[in-house]
Amino acid sequence: MLRFDPFHDIDTVARQLLGEAAGTARAPRFMPMDLFKAGDHYVLNADLPGVDPGTIDVSVDNGTLTLRAQRTVPSEEGVQWVASERFAGTFMRQLSLGDNVEPDKISATYNNGVLSVTLPIVERAKPRRITISGASQEPKTIEASRQSSK
Template sequence: MTLMRFDPFRELDRLAEQALHTGARALRSMPMEALRRGDEFLIFLDLPGVLPDDVDVTVERNVVSIRATRAPQRQEGDEVIVDERPYGQFARQLFLGENLDPGRLSADLENGVLNLRIPVSEQSKPRRVPLGGQPTATTADTSGAGASDTANQQSTEQSTTV
């Protein structure tokens, strides 16, 4: 698995917020889309109105932590008529699988969307394994059946040895 889709602690926090503070979760959400494209994972997090200096992305082992802050636009003396925009601290953690390379993670904030690129580690990429030590066919045995039987026996021995 490459991205942990279920975090029991986050789920517990979400349920507690829903039970205790109806609507509070919607104000603190950081909607995410994650997908694999070729040899990298792309993660998109919505952070509308957040400035690049107010976003903090850290990596520790296989955990990516994202924190963002958005302050209200009001100033001293403003009369607030409606205030439905979420502001304050936003946070999210992503648990990466062992097949990803967090050391080469890159992040960019563009049009209110935080883009994370996490490449698949070289060890996890599929690679072709050459067959070593397989004897080459010889023409010393002129009887067709003997050569075929020997080749089948060598092929069976190869598959059980690997």
């Protein structure tokens, strides 16, 4: 039985234009993430479901944080795909770090498909209260006096 697929040629051309070779896994487009401040550090959570933890690389170079991971596709021999929406290949995301992050103390964990990166804030960038001396004293009033010259 021969099936006619009018979109097969269009899909082939689109794959070639997007840099995909015919028959290879689709390339990932993005790595969704959240970034928030919690107390004295920032937390970055990146979704990487199905990624082998051994392929995850977190690095800092010249003020740039780089997250890289790889997801592989199981062998495709003898398989007729009905749907293929999960991306495979290398995921990468880069972020510029400001001067207020301590690069030597960055840590990361990977749990349940989520990469969590903790970015500590440097001591000099943490908010602090400035004490004002002499605030408890009463203000002094200075009055001008007129002197007469004789």
